[in-house]
Amino acid sequence: MAFDKMELRDIEVWDGNHAAAQALRQCQVDVVSAYPITPSTPIVEGYAKFKSDNYVEGEFVMVESEHAAMSGCIGAAAAGGRVATATSSQGLALMVETLYQAAGMRLPIILNIVNRALAAPLNVNGDHSDMYLCRDSGWIQFDAFSPQEAYDLNMIAFKVSEDHDVRMPAIINQDGFLTSHTAQGVHTLTDDEAFNFVGTFKPMNDMLDFEHPVTHGVQTEEDWHFEHKARQHNDMMTIIPNKIDQAFADFETLSGRKYNKVECYDMEDADLAIVCMGTSVETVREVVSELREKGLKVGVIGLRVVRPFPFFEIAEALKNIKAVAALDRSAPGGAAGMLFNEIAGSLYNTDSKMLLSGYIYGLGGRDLTKTNIVDLYNELQANADAGKVLTKQQQFIGVRGPKLAYL
Amino acid sequence: MSEIKKIKNLKEFSTSADRFEGANLLCPGCAHSIIVREILNATNDDLVLSASTGCLEVCTAVYPYTSWDASWIHIGFENCSTAIAGAEAMYKSLKNKGRLKQPDRNPKFIAFGGDGASYDIGLQWISGCMERNHDMMYVVLDNEVYANTGGQRSSSTPIGSSATTSPAGSISYGEKMNKKDLMGIMGAHNIPYAAQVAPNKWKDLVKKVQRGFATEGAVFINAVSPCTTEWKFDPKDTMMLSDLSTDSLVFPLYEIIEGREINITYRPKNVVPVEEYLAAQGRFKHLFKDQYKHLIGEWQTRVDENWAYLNRREEARV
Numbered sequence A: 001m002a003f004d005k006m007e008l009r010d011i012e013v014w015d016g017n018h019a020a021a022q023a024l025r026q027c028q029v030d031v032v033s034a035y036p037i038t039p040s041t042p043i044v045e046g047y048a049k050f051k052s053d054n055y056v057e058g059e060f061v062m063v064e065s066e067h068a069a070m071s072g073c074i075g076a077a078a079a080g081g082r083v084a085t086a087t088s089s090q091g092l093a094l095m096v097e098t099l100y101q102a103a104g105m106r107l108p109i110i111l112n113i114v115n116r117a118l119a120a121p122l123n124v125n126g127d128h129s130d131m132y133l134c135r136d137s138g139w140i141q142f143d144a145f146s147p148q149e150a151y152d153l154n155m156i157a158f159k160v161s162e163d164h165d166v167r168m169p170a171i172i173n174q175d176g177f178l179t180s181h182t183a184q185g186v187h188t189l190t191d192d193e194a195f196n197f198v199g200t201f202k203p204m205n206d207m208l209d210f211e212h213p214v215t216h217g218v219q220t221e222e223d224w225h226f227e228h229k230a231r232q233h234n235d236m237m238t239i240i241p242n243k244i245d246q247a248f249a250d251f252e253t254l255s256g257r258k259y260n261k262v263e264c265y266d267m268e269d270a271d272l273a274i275v276c277m278g279t280s281v282e283t284v285r286e287v288v289s290e291l292r293e294k295g296l297k298v299g300v301i302g303l304r305v306v307r308p309f310p311f312f313e314i315a316e317a318l319k320n321i322k323a324v325a326a327l328d329r330s331a332p333g334g335a336a337g338m339l340f341n342e343i344a345g346s347l348y349n350t351d352s353k354m355l356l357s358g359y360i361y362g363l364g365g366r367d368l369t370k371t372n373i374v375d376l377y378n379e380l381q382a383n384a385d386a387g388k389v390l391t392k393q394q395q396f397i398g399v400r401g402p403k404l405a406y407l
Numbered sequence B: 001m002s003e004i005k006k007i008k009n010l011k012e013f014s015t016s017a018d019r020f021e022g023a024n025l026l027c028p029g030c031a032h033s034i035i036v037r038e039i040l041n042a043t044n045d046d047l048v049l050s051a052s053t054g055c056l057e058v059c060t061a062v063y064p065y066t067s068w069d070a071s072w073i074h075i076g077f078e079n080c081s082t083a084i085a086g087a088e089a090m091y092k093s094l095k096n097k098g099r100l101k102q103p104d105r106n107p108k109f110i111a112f113g114g115d116g117a118s119y120d121i122g123l124q125w126i127s128g129c130m131e132r133n134h135d136m137m138y139v140v141l142d143n144e145v146y147a148n149t150g151g152q153r154s155s156s157t158p159i160g161s162s163a164t165t166s167p168a169g170s171i172s173y174g175e176k177m178n179k180k181d182l183m184g185i186m187g188a189h190n191i192p193y194a195a196q197v198a199p200n201k202w203k204d205l206v207k208k209v210q211r212g213f214a215t216e217g218a219v220f221i222n223a224v225s226p227c228t229t230e231w232k233f234d235p236k237d238t239m240m241l242s243d244l245s246t247d248s249l250v251f252p253l254y255e256i257i258e259g260r261e262i263n264i265t266y267r268p269k270n271v272v273p274v275e276e277y278l279a280a281q282g283r284f285k286h287l288f289k290d291q292y293k294h295l296i297g298e299w300q301t302r303v304d305e306n307w308a309y310l311n312r313r314e315e316a317r318v
């Protein structure tokens, strides 16, 4: 039975979950193998409903755990077709073993992570600890700041991930609730436009080609493991960044919407900058616009691509900045935040004299208010004026009790 | 529907096209390889295979070599079932969408897991695959121990066996728990077909496996796999041990159809005392000390009772 296409308005009012589910439908995924968890559940439910209403021709496998969801995705991807799933938080944690396996086996799989805190204590709200949990897993990681971007980045992710020179699984992050459950206007592509952008899946080393049997998931020890992993990293550092740029360019041609690995806002002449991810980027942009009206030279960078980390783009964007704050929305567990570390690594051997400070914020869904952000820019201004970081290098924003500051 | 391969005799069977090569690193006398070959040789259809982490996997796909002349995948210890279920789902999807490269084939989807992978860590994954009734066959290579990692107990390890995590000693006779009834658990899933097989009874095995291949939906096969290293017997005696396990009724051969109908498929003419089965293996050596000798009698009683129970279920069709 042929499946039905869906007529969409140019602008639909969708939350991030629905936007992602629609993108999966339009990309005509061959196998979705999934398991529900708040706040990503509506992606799975939405897709199930599309299937029940004949908008999806592929297989939809409702498995019994997130580990099985990704195991099924791996088997399906190795068989040779387009594969996707979605999860959050504890589900991602249960999946972690298979994330490394999927990346090591170079299988193009698309995973929507609706970011949520990791227990304990149990919490369903958004932070980035699940995103950080798999940051070294070898997956490409995109970050969407809004439902529109969750929609667009799914298509871009398929395009990059399935490229035969790439063959790496890809994650699209979006903030739990703030993006996933907040309806906004989303500019749509028609079903045909969307599918033509990603194209029909082109198999490679597919198990279902019986004339060319393949072995997936071999054993390597000290003799080959290192070369394999080094090759994977090399591709992440050299081939994949260009492929991402190309996909962004192609998508702009199609939709008029332009994406960059590093999304700069009012950065051209800025002295002070915040680097952050998720919905916080939009909040900080608002504050930046307000402070600009008062004549402050402030800007904000939203990190669009978390892995491969855009070291050069970050260094370029920050090269004339006097003071910058890295905002990490994950408990650092006895270290500096990931963004702090990567930004420091981007600039360390450059001529930049930038003063870097790190802030931990928003854990378990705690709000980042505009007042918090204004305070933060004030601290950066003071650092810039003094020519040194006047506070401790690591501070916590918005946590009750005595002020927490380290390093 | 594919044709069922005709197999006339053992000679022809054992020399038919090999999609699992003899070039592998399994121990000489390892029953895993015998069982895998018997199963693969039971069909001429295309194969999509998976294996869980364990002896079979680490000994057959060591980069840059492979012993598999058929598509094969390994992910981890617990998920070879879902790996093959995912591949089967993709097959269905591409078939439905008209994108199969060779649409005229009838591939068989088979997952091979050890008892550790099946009775223990992967039970949930298997349960999910069986419940969803994927068109696949799940095969347990049941050597009653974590062989690959050096002989730790699994929930298939029988009572009185000395395993490295339940070693026999001056105050312990070794493993304290009875072997888990995985066939019973699979039967309770009401899947189309579940069967217990042994490599020595190859005709029985082929018949069951071919029935499994002809079945649409989930099939579960539990194969006893004598392990020379962990059961501690001479590699030349693998078939003898397999005979002892079936003929002592320690490992009865039967099938469960749709979770309802039980058929015993092998009734030994001369039932061998369990003591002979135990005596042939180093893992039970300590049971023959005065201190633990009473356990041999208990073993016999347990096997007799299980056999009687199986017979009652066959008769009652439950």
Ligand SMILES: Cc1ncc(C[n+]2csc(CCOP(=O)(O)OP(=O)(O)O)c2C)c(N)n1
Binding pocket: B052, B053, B054, B055, B056, B076, B077, B078, B113, B114, B115, B116, B117, B118, B141, B143, B144, B145, B146, B147, B148, B149, B154
């Ligand atoms: C998640 C996980 N836990 C533990 C292991 C270690 N491990 C690998 S194989 C194995 C035992 C395999 O036993 P079994 O499934 O019975 O297969 P056999 O080697 O006996 O054929 C263990 C414990 C692992 N690879 N992965």
Ligand code: SF4
Binding pocket: B025, B026, B027, B029, B030, B031, B032, B055, B059, B143, B147, B148, B226, B227, B228, B229, B230
């Ligand atoms: S240890 Fe046992 S199961 Fe493993 S290869 Fe050797 S005989 Fe086979």
Ligand SMILES: [Mg+2]
Binding pocket: B114, B115, B116, B141, B142, B143, B144, B145, B146, B147
């Ligand atoms: Mg075992």
